[in-house]
Amino acid sequence: MLNDLLNTIQYSLTRDEKNRELLPLLLERHQWHLGSCAAYRDIYNTVFEGSIRQPATLADLPFLPVSAFKNHELKSIPDSEVFKVLTSSGTTGDAVSRIFLNKETAQLQSLALSKIITHVLGKARLPMLIIDSKAVFANKQSYSARGAGILGLSVFGKDHTYVLDDNFEFDEQVLASFLERYDGQPFFIFGFTFMVWLYLFNAKTGKRYDLSKAILIHSGGWKKMTDMAVDNSVFRASLKDRFGLDQIYNFYGMIEQIGSVFLENSDGYLHCPNFADVIIRNPADFSVQPHGVPGLVQVISVLPQSYPGHSLLTEDIGVIMGEDDASNGWKGKYFKVTGRAKKAELRGCSDTFKSR
Amino acid sequence: MNVQLLTPERRDTDLNELPFFDTTTVYGLAPFDERTLAFFDTFSKKLLADRSVNRLPEIAALAFWIRRANLLQIQKENSHLFGQAHFSLSPLGRVFHVCPANVDTMFIYSLAVSVLMGNKNLLRISARMEAPQITFLFDTLNELLGLAEFALFRDYIHIITYPHNDAISTAISGRCNARVIWGGDSTIAAFRDFKPAPRTRDIVFADRVSLLCIDCNAFNELDAKGRENFARLFFNDAYTFDQKGCSSPQSVFLLGDEAAYETCVTEMVSLLSGAIAGRYDTDIASIASLKLNRMVDDTLDRTIDHKWGDNYVTFAALRTQDATEAALPHSCGGGYFYTRRLDSVDGLLPFVDNKLQTVSYFGLDDTALDALVSLSRGEGIDRIVPLGHALDFNYIWDGYNLLEALSRKIYLER
Incomplete structure (x- = not known):
């Protein structure tokens, strides 16, 4: 099922189709991480009152802050299965994110990235x-x-x-x-x-x-x-x-969800592929913002299996600009990033350019 | 050694030319000198006459504190120091104040007490201190010091700024009789390296934490008006400095049985959330990230096991541990409170150490307050004040009576 979702032509699923295809896969990911990562389970129970509710929609999934991967070793696989550890470069002096990959997740990431990039570059x-x-x-x-x-x-x-x-x-x-x-x-x-x-x-x-x-x-x-x-x-x-x-x-995109990139559509907005989604959260109480209202960007991706990174809260501020109606015909939500939460820790995706 | 003088007037000057270091002049002002009272009373009136004071509650509080009537009241409370047969009170001499960089008027109080006791003062403030209320304060002070009737005080109040400079800090440290060091552990550590003269007295204000103790039944019984007032007092204590003031509560302990506690914590969080949303002006997106990060860290460090509230007010339940408790954790600020149910104030015992400064309280009866005073014997707890007064300055601070700390007793036998 996961492979079907990756292999279908990207930007093809409308809201209802996406809910039908993506939701069960993410609920499965959620259950997997609950069972395989004690830290994820503890965060879910303590911060998201997980013991008293079951997620029924994408918006119900708990979300880890991206910084969690800097301060903690979060993985859902035994050490023996770790195939590669990705680290972010961040600003000098910052803690770096460490992302633990097994072969399966690494393969999913490259397949997913290739589906997105070849969508615009051709095969x-x-x-x-x-x-x-x-x-x-x-x-x-x-x-x-x-x-x-x-x-x-x-x-x-x-x-x-x-x-x-x-x-x-x-x-x-x-x-x-x-x-x-x-x-x-x-x-x-x-x-x-x-x-x-x-x-x-x-x-x-x-x-x-x-x-x-x-x-x-x-x-x-x-x-x-x-x-x-x-x-x-x-x-x-x-x-x-x-x-x-x-x-x-x-x-x-971010190191914590490699492969799951949001590519700009013909209207100049960032577009969710079939296997990923974005939810904008109200900073006051983390409730879901309606389209058009800015808030903190939560990124959801079906790819992460070896580490609990399928649902993350970034420190970026963004706003959903529309859904299923991009002028190039791409389906799915599209959004723009308007800035970063002030004071929140600075984290450049690219390092400081050392000129000469 | 050049420094920038801000008071009595703004100009660059050589450190050594400041009248502060002139040892040939006499100390003309006795403790609680009538001229000093008149000076502060005029200063108070000038501050209160400015319309902007309405928007600056900490300046208004300062202005009220330096009124003649309040200063005389303080003298009365310290009758043990005045009119004694065997000793008289004298200034210490030259007092060097190292002020904190954050926006805080606290150092002005220690300056006021010091001038009141007749000392000559040199304040070093951070160049970053450009908050409008601080500028307003200095401008008003300079205006006053420009008047002929108060010219005397130009020898008593010098406010300077200079970039971090070990040579200047050492030079001043070696030539003063007391150093008042605000700014917490790191500032104190830095100044310990600038050797003072052997008899120089250090009055230090280290990093501290504070907590709030609430009787659940007392809160639960509040009517709508009482709750509104409770929320206002809570906001003033905790949110004025984003919980970053030493005296702002970082933890809230709730006294009562399980049932009273459940009601109290649920209703209090919802009350505070509504009340704070309308008043709080720190960027909530940054606070949301800060608190979510801290909550995740605290969960994985096994510090907390439950939370209530939203991003305006978060109560995080301290995990109950069988073994000895860790010290009171430091909050990340921005409305993130560690919380715990207790049967009685005696349950605070594991959290009382020499970092604990203020216990503010709500709904505690005299028996509970007496129990708190008992707990304070030894290392911890320097202040016990009602909710809403956590940030109020008192001349008794961090275990010092500043009137005594900034003066000498001269023994006299006739």
């Missing part, structure tokens, strides 16, 4: 232009979120071409010869949002380049962009204006 691997430098991998010890993001997405591309040199300088020659090689063909661009802005949009070039055949996927949060007074619409309009680039997909 064939496209030539890939990366708005970053290979030097981002230089520090093997604290493998940065940027490095991990680039590697994660690299499986969807070929001829991986880094447009910044080892000194993080834009190399026009690299761009020119890449475009020459793939003249007239579709290609894939990936980069962190602020890198795309600083090093692609703001690059000084000798001539005009046409990127209208490109599909740009970018991520990493808007904090740095907001500091530069650039929002999503300015970002999109600017790239279109300068390069003719108009297939642009931002995505929202």
Whole structure:
């Protein structure tokens, strides 16, 4: 059943269909974690009064704060089954999240990510232009979120071409010869949002380049962009204006729910895939906010089996913008992230860019 | 060594040029000198005359405290210090006050007591202290010190700021007769490294925790008006500084049998939630995250086993343990209260240690209060006050009588 849900064409389930398909899988996940993770069971009973009620809807599921993975080792599998431990890079000095994966969950994550990314890139691997430098991998010890993001997405591309040199300088020659090689063909661009802005949009070039055949996927949060007074619409309009680039997909996701990413739809909003959902919570009492009313973003994903991460409360503020009626025909809820809870611990998805 | 002078006027100055360090002048002011009373009474009137004081309850409280009538009342309460045959009271001399960085007017009280006792004072405040009520306070003070009739006090009150600078802190520490150190354990530890002169007296205000003790039946019997008042007092004590004031309750202990307790905790949480939602102006999304994180930590650390309430007010039940209890946990603030049912105040015993400062209470009879006083013998509990008075300043604070702590007794045999 889970595989069916992943393998169906994404963004295809309407609200009722999603409730029918997704809800039983998540209730199953909930029961599994109750039985396999004592910490999850304790949190459910103490914080969510679990002993006196049974979840009947997605909104009834308990939600762990994402910080719980920093302060505690949370897993639903014996140590012997741990296949890989993911760690977040966060701001220096912060505790890091540790996410324990078994083979099954790791496979689900890559399958899910591939379903989402190929939905917009197509099945064939496209030539890939990366708005970053290979030097981002230089520090093997604290493998940065940027490095991990680039590697994660690299499986969807070929001829991986880094447009910044080892000194993080834009190399026009690299761009020119890449475009020459793939003249007239579709290609894939990936980069962190602020890198795309600083090093692609703001690059000084000798001539005009046409990127209208490109599909740009970018991520990493808007904090740095907001500091530069650039929002999503300015970002999109600017790239279109300068390069003719108009297939642009931002995505929202976190290490605690790898594979479960929310890709930008044609209206510029983040869209829930079939196997994931978003609920906006009223910060006063955690009740469910109606569409259009902002609150804390809760992310729900069917993927996490080896650790209790199927339902998480983020410190992001967001708002549901609609459901089942996106203009590109995608079904499911779509939302936008408008900021972060103030004072709440700062956690960048990408590390601080060390320039030169 | 340059510092920024804020009072008696704003300018940069060399530390050594401050009249504070001038040892050639006499100390003209006796403790409770009539001129000092007149100075503070005028200061009080000036503060209360400003319309903005209506929005600043802590400034209003300060203004009332420094009125002549209140200061004379305090002198009366301390009759054991005045008019004695064998000793007379004298200022200590030069007093260095290290003030906390958070927005708190408490250090102004210790300044007032010190001036009242006739000491010369140097206050170091944090440059970050730019809250409107603090600026208002300093401006009013400067205006007063600019008047000819109060020129004398320009030698007695110096407020300065400088970035963390060990050389300056050491220089002052070596040349004062007393240091009043607010700002908690870390500030005290830092200043222990700046060696004071051998006879310098340190009056320190360390990190403390406080709790609230409520009689369940007394709460349950309150009518609607009584409950409204209860909520207002609770809010003032706990939410004014987001539970981060030393005297704000971080835990609530409920006295009564199981039935009374169940009713009390359920109705109190719902009452407070409604009342606080309308008054609380801290960003609730950040509080929601903070408290959910803490609740998860406390659950997994086995500190709590149940919770009531929402993100405006959360009561988290302390897990009952068979073995000796851990010390009273520190709340994350923002309306997160540890709670526990007790049969009587004697049940507080495991939580009384030298960190416990204020026990505020509601509905306790004299027998229960006497039991609390008994519990305070030894290391813990420095204040026992009714609900609504947790943040009220008193010259008896943290176990000190500040009148005595900031003065000397001169033995005299005729």
